[in-house]
Amino acid sequence: MPWYVLRTKPQHEIKSARILEKSGLEIFCPVITEVRQWSDRKKKVTVPLFRSYVFVNLDDKNRNLVYGAPGIVGYMQWLGKPAIAKNEEIEAIQSWLQNDKLGEFEVGILKAGDEVEIKSGNFAKKKAIIKEVGNKKLKLILKDLGWTLTANVQDVV
Numbered sequence: 001m002p003w004y005v006l007r008t009k010p011q012h013e014i015k016s017a018r019i020l021e022k023s024g025l026e027i028f029c030p031v032i033t034e035v036r037q038w039s040d041r042k043k044k045v046t047v048p049l050f051r052s053y054v055f056v057n058l059d060d061k062n063r064n065l066v067y068g069a070p071g072i073v074g075y076m077q078w079l080g081k082p083a084i085a086k087n088e089e090i091e092a093i094q095s096w097l098q099n100d101k102l103g104e105f106e107v108g109i110l111k112a113g114d115e116v117e118i119k120s121g122n123f124a125k126k127k128a129i130i131k132e133v134g135n136k137k138l139k140l141i142l143k144d145l146g147w148t149l150t151a152n153v154q155d156v157v
Contacts, residue, residue, distance in 0.1 A: 003028070003055045003085040004063065005076040012071030013048040019069040026057040030093050049097070050147065055085055089145060092123060116140075 008016050017029035030049040035042055048054075053076065056066055063082070066072050075082040114130045123142065131148060132139040141148050 001057050001059055003057050003087065003090050005083040005085055006054050006056055006066055007073040007076050008052050008054060009071045009073060010052055013050075013052065013054050014046070016069045016071035017054045020054075020056065020066060020072075023065070023068065025065060028055040028057070028090060028094070030097055032097070049093070049149075055090060085145075096123065 006016075013029055014031065017027045020027045031046050032049050033044050034047055036045045052073075058065065063075070077083060112130055112132060116128055116130065118124055118126050118128060126145075127143050128140040129143060130138060131141050137150050139148060139150050
């Protein structure tokens with residue numbers, strides 16, 4: 001069965017995924033923990049890795065079952081058809097989240113627009129474009145997957 005990409009309303013990813021799981025569907029909503037700072041405190045918060053997206057593994061004939069959950073907008077479309085994520089891509093994301101490392105890069109001076117290849121790890125041999133360079137973080141675009149992710153510089157250099 002293919003993994004379809006579902007679009008959700010903003011900030012409904014985790015809630016919608018739980019409701020769909022309770023209805024018996026196989027759902028994947030990758031989450032990460034971020035530290036958020038307010039004026040008086042810092043707090044660890046669980047947030048979805050991909051904003052407004054969750055993945056569902058089901059047969060094509062059962063695609064309408066997802067519309068029973070509040071917060072589901074519909075299927076992400078690619079060339080007029082529902083977008084599908086490969087099993088290998090889902091497994092790579094799951095493994096990456098468990099290992100909490102992206103892999104190794106071999107780059108010199110980092111600047112936006114440069115294309116790099118991930119040398120090892122779960123995304124090995126995937127090409128990425130540097131979107132933004134910060135003091136401690138890189139924002140990368142994985143071309144093959146069409147996803148943006150943030151990586152700590154010490155984890156990738």
